[in-house]
Amino acid sequence: MSIVNEIIANYNYWITIFLMLSGLYIVVAKSNMIKTLLGLAVFQTSVYLLYLSPGKILGGTPPILEKGIEVYSNPLPHVLILTAIVVGVATLALGLALVVRINEAYGTIEEDEITAIVDREDHAE
């Protein structure tokens, strides 16, 4: 198999992994909570890609039955990911609400600043 075919065959997986790692990097390295949540969203969308890519059949059509069409892409990953998208936005909403409350309580949304404030309060007691 030529190198171009090899790239086409795996490109989806490579980009999926790149997005996944970007999300992971944002979650681990960034201290800003809103940025962390958005990084988590990137992580999540990479999983959508991981599910949808193997279900695609080249030359196939969307799984809506129609006379004269033989090849359909796999409908099952689509169903699972529809559920995942909606659950994802629910968790994002809850997370952002938590960030708003944290900002009210501590006046900052940077994780390391909050840790410093909590440490200081602990020592003051």
Added chain:
Amino acid sequence: METVINMEALINMVLLTLLALITLGIIRVRNLFAVVVLTGAYSFLMASVMIVLDAVDVAMTEASVGAGISTVLALSALYLTKTEEAPPRYTAALPLFVVIGTGAVLIYGTYGLPHFGMADTPMNTGVGADYLARNYQETGVPNVVTSVLASYRGFDTLGETTVIFTAGIGVLLLLKRFRQEG
């Protein structure tokens, strides 16, 4: 051996490359307002990729929920908090090490996966084909995604609704101001 580049695969690769570039922007930009706008663009691109991958129902949901509601939620959170990210305090060496290590293992894992766009993988010949074959006689709905979602996996959807309901209650409890009595 001659190399035939499939048009669908080509469009897919171009869109995926754009997606990766936008992700780099999301990592580097420190103005949170710009990050939220980039995330919206990211979701729309992801919806386009989903169209190419034949997941039309998912693409519609991603465009409305991912690019619409998520962006609105993030913008409201920015309005209530701060719009600038503080400069980093620590070096990114350890996170980068973790990420690259994970990436190496994942890339190794892709060599066991079926190639893109193949019809004869276990995933596409097993359960998926079964749903496609049985769907119309059993439910009479031409859109297989709808019928699987509502008929075969109805309890899944019920669980999903429960999750949204719980999250809604959580957000209300967190943001509602309770008046102190007495």
